[in-house]
Amino acid sequence: MSNTCHAKNCSTVVLPRFLMCSRHWAMVPPLIQARVYKHYRPGQERDKNPSTAYLAAAREAIDAVARKEGLLPPMERLSETLTGPRDLYHCQSCSTTEDLSRWQEHDEFDKPEAVCVVLCKGCDEKLIEKHPRLYRRLALNEPAPGAMAICADCRHRDGNRCCNPGLRGLIKVNNL
Ligand SMILES: [Zn+2]
Numbered sequence: 001m002s003n004t005c006h007a008k009n010c011s012t013v014v015l016p017r018f019l020m021c022s023r024h025w026a027m028v029p030p031l032i033q034a035r036v037y038k039h040y041r042p043g044q045e046r047d048k049n050p051s052t053a054y055l056a057a058a059r060e061a062i063d064a065v066a067r068k069e070g071l072l073p074p075m076e077r078l079s080e081t082l083t084g085p086r087d088l089y090h091c092q093s094c095s096t097t098e099d100l101s102r103w104q105e106h107d108e109f110d111k112p113e114a115v116c117v118v119l120c121k122g123c124d125e126k127l128i129e130k131h132p133r134l135y136r137r138l139a140l141n142e143p144a145p146g147a148m149a150i151c152a153d154c155r156h157r158d159g160n161r162c163c164n165p166g167l168r169g170l171i172k173v174n175n176l
């Protein structure tokens, strides 16, 4: 039986040990590619017994490509779906002022964005790990456009999102 690329609507024939054709594989974000490699076990394509972790990573890869091709709706954003206060001093989920940390939001392709979500310890444990979108905890004093005390009165701030059009270069520098 021939094995085809697992990306949605793709019928390119690939070797059974490959999840996708090279064109689609190149569209998978590097972090997800790394998870697929990590959980791949040589021979799993013959005994048809891949691990649950591999299947989960493969699912992520397939969904990431489908989002990129517009075949799936984009992932939700905690910065938009959480209804609590959008400032640096409250958890955006439960509004508490205790034990807060800032989480930088990433785009569909795991690229950091100028958006932060402030969450308390209890809420981050509940929300971040299982969320399909990538979030990264910012260190205590790490600069983050839109989510620093200095940004509070800035005209470019919208919630904890920095909308300064000159920002792109800055984000790159912060994530070197
Ligand atoms: Zn393909």
Ligand SMILES: [Zn+2]
Pocket (backbone or CB within 6 Å): 091, 092, 093, 094, 095, 096, 119, 120, 121, 122, 123, 124
């Ligand atoms: Zn909370």
